[in-house]
Amino acid sequence: MRVVFAGTPDAAVPSLRLLAASTHDIVGVITRRDAPLGRKRVLTPSPIARAAEELGLPVIKTDRLDAEATSRIAALKPDLGVIVAYGGLVREPLLSTPGRGWINLHFSLLPRWRGAAPVQHALIAGDEVVGAAVFQLVPELDAGDVFAVLEHRPVGGETAGDVLDDLAHRGAYLLEDVVDQLAAGTAVATPQEGSATFAPKLTLDDGRIRWNEPAHDVLNRVRGVTPEPGAHAELDGARVKILAARAASTARELAPGEVELVGKEVLAGTADEPIALVTVQPAGRGSMAAADWWRGLRGIGPVVLR
Incomplete structure (x- = not known):
């Protein structure tokens, strides 16, 4: 088939590369x-622009899929549109421009977490299973029938970046299979079932640690906002980024946000048990081990993160 591909971030690159190496013809890349x-x-x-240039594919750069972009895409006479994290909505008449419409690789188990930041919201919410879905694009946000899904069970301290990397690579093969099935006329899609939840784009405030939450929720937030927009707190009005944290191995009663060195661990209090800060980045400085940061704070009195 003649395929147009729309995508922007690193997470879309594995899909573009795999489709470019397939039997299908990528007639244009929109980013x-x-x-x-x-x-x-x-x-x-x-x-995606860099990958398309490397692959020798024609590129259309636009921040809006407006009438001009629709005209340029229509001139390519695509059979199918494929979108992976482009960062904009496909509306009519572009939605109906390819003969077989558009399909979307979305990094969630629809209908849970429709929207721009599904992996991040899933980890913040503490979902035990996340995943990816390939579905038919329709006017309503992420609501079309689903062709295929895959699952991922986050383990250890996996961050949103770690999970997204796995889903991007495995999801590329899922997407390729669906494109092949559409070409062969064997693809079957089923309606989404269950209540929808939504995952809007994260803001800087989403990365602010709420120390009055339980440790489990604090750690989920750190994982969910890493690497972007990043977990952070404030010390004396200056931002401190929390680059890595884990469950504490030492019991200690600390007030929410109170920080102490206990043994070899730098502990920070939450609503119940403390967490261990592993790597931090104070304002204007590079990343460092939390213990080194703590030693540099000696003499300033009690340390309380806000």
């Missing part, structure tokens, strides 16, 4: 415009 990144705000192509 968002170059964005300013880093302290110097250098305009940088998206990961």
Whole structure:
């Protein structure tokens, strides 16, 4: 089939590469415009733009799938549209432009966690099983019939970045299978069942640690917002990023946010038991072991993160 592919971040790259190596013809790649990144705000192509250039595929850079973008895509005469984390909505008439419509690889077990940040919200909520689904795009957000799913059970201290990396690679094969089935006329989709939950894009405030929550919930939040937007707290008005944390191996009664070195662990109090801070990044400095950060705070009095 003639396929147009829409995607932007690293998580979409495995799918593009696999489809580009398949028997199908990628006639165009749609991605968002170059964005300013880093302290110097250098305009940088998206990961999908870089991958498409490497693969020799034609690229359409647009932040809106508007009339102009629709016209350019229609000129490619696609049989199928494939979207993986593009970062924008596909509406009519673009939705009906490819002969077989659009399919979406979404990183959740629909209808749970429709929206922009499904993996992050699933981990924050403490879901024991997460996953990915390939579904038919319809006007309603992430509500179309589902062709295929895969599951992932987070273990240990897996972060949203870790889980998304696994789902992106395994999901690429799931997506390729569905494209092959659509081409062969054997694909079967089933309606979504159950109550929908929603996963809007995370804000900086989503990464703020709520020390008055139980330790389990605090750790879930740290995992869910890592690497973006990042877990953080404040000490004397300055932000401290919590890059890694785990359950404490030492019992200690601490007030929420109170920090102490106990044995070899830097513990921070929560609503019930403390957690152990592993790696932190104080404002204006690089990442460091929490114990080194603690030693640098000697003499300032009680340490309480807000």
